[in-house]
Every structure is written in C-alpha cells, then in structure tokens.
Amino acid sequence: MEQKHDMTGKEKTVCAASAETESPVAETDCGKVKGEIREGISIFRGIPYGDDCTGSRRFQAPRPAVKWEGVRDCTRNGFYAPQFGCSISGSRELGEYFSGGHPEKFGVAGEEQNENCLVLNVVTPGCDDKRRPVVVYIHGGGFSTGSGTLVLGADRWAREEDLVIVGVNHRLNLFGYLYLGELDPKYADSGAAGMLDLILALKWVQKNIGNFGGDPERVTIMGESGGGAKVSTLLAMKEAGDLFRAAIVESGSMPVGCRSREEGTLQALKLLEKLGIPGDRPGLLEDKTTEELLWAMKESGNMGAMEFQPVADGIHIEAGQGYTAPEGGENIPLLVGASEDELAIFLEPELLENMTWENMEKSLAEITIEEPLYQINREDWGRIISRFRELDKDQSSPAHLFAKICSQASMLGGGAYYQAMEKAGQKAAVYSYIVSCDSPHPGIEGQRYSWHTADLPLQMRIVLYPDSEELSRKMAHAWAAFIRDGVPSAEGLEWKPFTQEEKWTMVIGEQWKMEKDPLREMRMCLEV
16 A cells, blocks of 8 residues: 555555555545456446445435445446346347457446445546546436446546546436335435435545546546436536536437426326335335335336436426526536437337338338427428438438438437537537447348447447447547546547537548538428
8 A cells, every 4th residue: 555645734545556466455435445457457346335225225315335344345346226137238239349349348247236236436547646537427228227337348448548437336217216205205305316326426436536546626427328318417406516527418418307296206106006005105115125116117117218217306306407407517518419320229120121212201100219309290201201311411221311310300319409509508618429420230230320329338449340440549539538628629630619609510420520510401301
C-alpha cells in the first residue's frame, strides 16, 4: 500500500498492485477492495455501494453499503438484478458481438441474479492520484433488464484514452419501479427506487473514485437505450444535483415523468391481485420470494422493457418533464443521438428477408412500431415509402428502407432530434449525431444495418469485426473528448454544437461529416 496525503494533509490510501500477485488493492469509504490486472489496467468487480434491499427494505430508498473488515475480493462479478434476461455480453443472440468474441473477459458465465444487486464495477489505468476523467455507464434493457458488466471489457478504451470507467448494477422492473406509494405511505419512494440506486452510486463515485485514479469533478454519465432514458431522468432529478458535469444519451431519448401515480397504482393492484394480496396490504409483498414476484410480473403481463419505469411521484420526479428537464440539467453539456436503422434488430428476420417493394406498404400497415413518435394512418404509408425512396441517397434495398422508415417513426430513432431541440434552448451546449455506418445483423446472414446499440461496444473499443476497427477507434476518441472536456471535437474532427437555428449534426458513416438537420425531409414526411 502506498500512502498519499489529501488536501487537508491527512493520509490517504491509494491502491497499488503487487508485481507478484497482480492484485491491485484500493481503499473505499467502507473498506479495502482487491481487483485484478489485465494488460496494465486494474479491474474491480462487484464493489458494494448500497446495503441490503430485501425483505422490509424492498421498495424502499437505498441505504449506503456497510463497512467491512479486511480486504474484500472484487475479482468476481457481483449480483445483478432479478429479471427474465442476462448480461448482454453473455446472451445467446448478441453475446459474441457485445463481448468482441471474448466472453471470458466479462465474467458472465458465473454471474448470478439477486435482489442485493447494488454493486458497481471500476476499470482504471491506475489507482493513483492522477485525477482522470470518469464515465459512469448506465446500462440499457429498458427499465427491466440488463447489467453494468459491459464495462468489464472496456480496458482497451481505458488504456487508450486514459479514462476511469464505472458500470452500475441497480434494481430493475418491479423491484425498482413498482409504485406502492398510494397504497401505503411507507412506500412513497417505491416508484423511483431504481433511480435512487443510481443516485447513491453516483454519490459513491464522488466519495471514492479519487482512490481509483479518477477525478470526482469530471464525471460524465452515459447510457444507451433504456440507459439513455435513465440519464435523461437523472437530469430531471434535483437530488442528482452536482453529482456529474456532462451527460450522453444514446438511442434512448424519451420523455421523462410520463408514468403517472394513477397508472403506477393500477399496475401495482394488478400485480397484487395475481399474488392474492389485498390492495390495502401491500406490505405482504415483503414476505414473497424473488421467484414469486417475478412470476406475478410475468402473469400480469408486465414483461416489456418499458412496462415498469420511473413514476412521476411528485417527490423525486415531476410529471411532464419533456425530453430534457428545464431544471437540474440546465448547465450540463449533452451529447445525444441515434442510429438510422434502430428497429432492424427488433424486426422479425423473416420479415426483412422477404421484404419487397411490392409488399412493403402492406407490411408497414400491419406492423406495430415500438414506442411510436407519430400517429400515421394506414393510407399514408404509400406516400411515405415513395418520399423515403426519393430521399434515400444510399439506394437501399427494400429491407433496409423498411427498417429505416420504422426506425425514424419510432422514439428510438427519432426522439434524439426532439431532445436536442429542447436542450438547445438551455445554457449548456448540446451535440447531435446520427450513426449511419452499418454492422452485420446478428440474426440475418449477409445483411447489415446501423441497428439499435450496435455502436455501443465500438465506443468502448470492444470490436468483433476487423472492418469496424477504424470506426471504433474514432468513436471512442470523440466520446472520450466529450468525457474529458464536454466537447466531442478531437484531432482532425470539428464537431459543432446543435442549435435551434443551425441544427448541426455529425453523420457517422464511412466518412464523418457535419450536416444541418440531415433527416429533416424524412421527419417532415412522417410528421404530416
């Protein structure tokens, strides 16, 4: 152990790695933790930031972790939230892509679900006093699935850009967002419990990241998909306060505070009914097992990624916040964007494989677009197809254009523009992007799309396909520039801010280029 002195003159323990054991040890406010070293990068898994949240602590605001004696072994993944799913790096469909072909790095084979999931992972170039910029990755999966283990493979990003990277596990689905506040005031915090977990994790970062080589004054929060929605929600929560100085929302621009107390209460009553619990006795949920609660969630039809989400309880989250809340995030720089073909990964492979110009209009009229942005009449689809074909510079195949139309009509694909427009009316700058560079579709051989979340591992320098290497390097560098200074411009790359007058947007394709509102004509076609 090496001793340093903080600004008060007190001794401060920072971590040091033993040449013999290659085990870095760091000090936290609860005790010491031991990690591992991978090619010079220190990796800590499953560090507790919160206390027990089972039994009588279910549906309650989280409490900080309790102190422990000795050195805690943080070389195995911590628990992740109970769910019908798994860490994306270990999934059957997407695991190879999201692990870059190296699943062993992520430790998901031995991972377990447990309600006591308030843990985080830290990846750092060195546990010294260098004060590197910090990025806190908030995972996607809507508000119902996922984990923060993706950062465990981001050692290359940490090394190349000299960043400290944190990935957070927190309560999800009914454990994080079942609103019981109208049924019993004891559970007033229940509709925002998962978000309060994230705030507690950010407080942990403020207290402890200096011992992992990070700068608590340069913390950026970053999330894709549901993680982006969580970032937007944190921007709207006053309790998040000064816990971060910049934010990144990727393919997850959705209005904040749209789940009302009434809607949350009806959802809770439906679940209680499945369990045979009277509506005036929600405390009986504390006696149910994890498995019983998951079963009730499934049986009551709450399996979608967005079925559970933060409730506008009037305590932590206000109703009608828009995409970017006017309070809280006013002075926070924002990087926001989406991909052109977001929904390609959600469309049935058979539908895309059999798509033709002749059957496209019928297919659009019949399909249910997830999180729709616009109300489109069935009769309008023919006009929309014709206009998109005129505007399509890439002369896409029928399948590709179909995916593009569906994506731009959805919140996932089109919401980023509206969030950028709202943010552009605030003090801090907003930077906009569109990913148009395609990656192989995991479920359709020979087809490529800029599908939902395909860019995420590339940003972290997790690369499966060699032809994505240059794109990954450039994205990771621009993202790191924003994390460092709040501006994504880097060497040879001038990234202009998006304003309401000049809607500058970085189009990320084979060549990167700044364009003014590049999807304007497509958006106008859908808005009519």
